[in-house]
Amino acid sequence: MTPTLPIALDCDPGVDDALALLLACAAPGLDLRLVTTVSGNAPASVCAANARRLLDLAGQAEVSVLAGEDRAVPDAVVHGEDGLLGLDLPPPSRPAERADAATVLARFAGTVIALGPLTTIAAALARGARWQRLVVMGGAIGAGNTASGAEYNFSVDPAAAAAVLAAGLRPTLVPLDLAREALATPAVIDILARACPIGRRIAPMLAAYAEQDRLHHGLPGAMVADLHAVAILDRPDLYATRPARLAVDETGRCREDPAAPILDLVVEVKAHSLFAHFAQRLGQLCQA
Numbered sequence: 001m002t003p004t005l006p007i008a009l010d011c012d013p014g015v016d017d018a019l020a021l022l023l024a025c026a027a028p029g030l031d032l033r034l035v036t037t038v039s040g041n042a043p044a045s046v047c048a049a050n051a052r053r054l055l056d057l058a059g060q061a062e063v064s065v066l067a068g069e070d071r072a073v074p075d076a077v078v079h080g081e082d083g084l085l086g087l088d089l090p091p092p093s094r095p096a097e098r099a100d101a102a103t104v105l106a107r108f109a110g111t112v113i114a115l116g117p118l119t120t121i122a123a124a125l126a127r128g129a130r131w132q133r134l135v136v137m138g139g140a141i142g143a144g145n146t147a148s149g150a151e152y153n154f155s156v157d158p159a160a161a162a163a164v165l166a167a168g169l170r171p172t173l174v175p176l177d178l179a180r181e182a183l184a185t186p187a188v189i190d191i192l193a194r195a196c197p198i199g200r201r202i203a204p205m206l207a208a209y210a211e212q213d214r215l216h217h218g219l220p221g222a223m224v225a226d227l228h229a230v231a232i233l234d235r236p237d238l239y240a241t242r243p244a245r246l247a248v249d250e251t252g253r254c255r256e257d258p259a260a261p262i263l264d265l266v267v268e269v270k271a272h273s274l275f276a277h278f279a280q281r282l283g284q285l286c287q288a
C-alpha cells in the first residue's frame, strides 16, 4: 500500500481549481483531508458550494469544506457568475459547515496547497499554523494576468502574499509562467473529454476557460495554473524547480530579492505527460 500524504486544499473554485480538486481526489498517494475556500474567482461561500458540488462528483462528499471570509471580488468575468463557467453539476448534497476556515486550517499539520488569494493562508499562519509543507500557486516572474501586470491571486491580496513569502516556510511556488508552458489546448481538452464521463462533463467548462485566455491573453489554450500545484505532489518527476528569493510589492507583482527567504520555484513541466497523466487519473476517478 503506497503511503498517503495528508493534504488540505485552500482554493477558490474556479475552473482550474476544479481540475486540481479532482486530481487531489483521484491521486492514490494523496489523502485529501480538508478543503477551505477563499474569496477570489467568486466569494468564498460560492467557492465552498462549488467545492462541495465537485466533491460530490468525485465521490468524496465526506471531505470537510469550510468557507473563508466572503469579500468583494473583481467582476466575475473569467470564471463566470457561478465561478465554474456554467459547469453542469447538481446543487451540493450537504449544507455549508460553520467552523472557521483559518482556525481549522491552522490546526492541520500536513501539506497545504494554496490555489487562490492567500488571505486564509495568512490568517492561518497568524493563528500559529505549522504545516509539513506549503505549495502555492501564485505570482509571476514574467507577464501576469491582471491590468497591473501582477498575477491574479497575488493581486487580490498582495499583503497576504507578501506575508506568506516572508514567513520563511520555504514554500514550493507554482508561478503563472509555468501555466503558460502547459496550456490546455483544444487537443488536450479532447483527450480529457475522451478519458471518461467526468472528463466529458468538464470539457465544455475548460473550453470556455480557454476561450477567455484566447480573448484576454491571445493564448491558444487555457492556463490551468492550479492543476500543477496538485500534480507536482502526485508526479514530482514531471516538474523541475530552482531555488529563488522573491518579494511581493503592493500591487502583487514579484521580483527576485536576495534579502527574501528562499523558496522552490517551479520552472519546468513535461506538459504532454502531465495532461496524459491527468486524463488517466480522471479515468481512475470514474472507475472508483
Ligand code: RIB
Binding pocket: 012, 014, 015, 016, 017, 040, 041, 115, 116, 137, 145, 151, 152, 153, 176, 225, 226
Ligand atoms: O492567476 C491564476 C490564478 O488565478 C488561479 O488560481 C486561477 O484560479 C485564477 O483565479
Ligand code: CA
Binding pocket: 011, 012, 013, 014, 016, 017, 040, 041, 115, 116, 226
Ligand atoms: Ca484558483
